[in-house]
Amino acid sequence: MAGCNPDIAFDAFIFDLDGTLLDTADDLGGALNRVLADANIAPVDKSIYRPAASNGANALLEVGFGDKWPDVEQLALRQQLLDYYAEDIAIHSKCFNGIEQLLASLEQNSIKWGIMTNKPGFLTEPLVQAIPSLANAMAVVSGDTLAVAKPSPEPLIHTANMLDVDPTRCLYIGDAERDIQAAKAANMYSATALWGYIPSVDTALSWGADFNWQSPTDGFIHI
Known part of the structure; x- marks a missing residue:
């Protein structure tokens, strides 16, 4: 979907966890x-x-x-x-700057949001529970929720189904190439979280995401 209208609004945002929502x-x-x-x-x-x-x-x-x-x-x-x-799963972990404001804006505008991570559920669940800003996630899918994980599109499609949103109306935000690959395979729009644990900006840009966000606040244009 590269080259799409940058002003498109979405019915749901789905986020990767480590390196996207949280600095872990x-x-x-x-x-x-x-x-x-x-x-x-x-x-x-x-x-x-x-x-x-x-x-x-x-x-x-x-x-x-x-x-x-x-x-x-x-x-x-x-x-x-x-x-x-x-x-010690949440001693230092916290939302990246701008994430709390983005999530609050999504909720204020009645846009659904969820989490899809490759982290196993026994780690995902206590970590999400330890971060108050993530309490309103409407779907949380871990790397072992299904038999396959990213870059397979199936976990993202499953997350969209949990949110009751067509995958083509979802935006997936992540900081790894497998995130962008999974979104493309799921027929979802994708955004690279350039604030995350990317190998380099040039490498991240080569993944071909629909959007490349310098900050979570870049997401406001799609709300």
């Missing part, structure tokens, strides 16, 4: 550095773990362990990281 990098990085400490490996700086924060536990562990990653017990370390993260 420091809690994820904290869990990673606890795992690294247990393995007698030096902690990694925020500049290292932040770009991997949207890509799951394995991506975080890979940047932490570096060349050692192929030779370690990956499944055990992944579970260790998830356990540590679950213990």
Whole structure:
């Protein structure tokens, strides 16, 4: 749908979670550095773990362990990281600047909104519950809600069905290439969250989203 009218209004906004609605990098990085400490490996700086924060536990562990990653017990370390993260899931996590205002405006204008993330449900649910600004989400779909996750379009179509909105009248906002791929496959409009954990602006622009938002406030034009 690239090249569409920038002033189009939507019946529903659907958001990715990490790197789009919430800045969760420091809690994820904290869990990673606890795992690294247990393995007698030096902690990694925020500049290292932040770009991997949207890509799951394995991506975080890979940047932490570096060349050692192929030779370690990956499944055990992944579970260790998830356990540590679950213990302190919302210590530092918070909405990105502008998100609370965008969600409030959607609600004031009776535009439905929901969340579709690849994060597993046992982590998604307590995290969403810990952030008051997300309490009014009308649908929350996790990476294991269905048998498939993004970049499959099925979770986004499922979210649109929960919202009782035609997918073609939805806008999906995310900060990873799989988000844009999933939206395209679901016949949804897409917006790249350039404030998120993108590898680079140039790379993000190459994904071909319908919109590229510098800030959540860019969404006001579609309300």
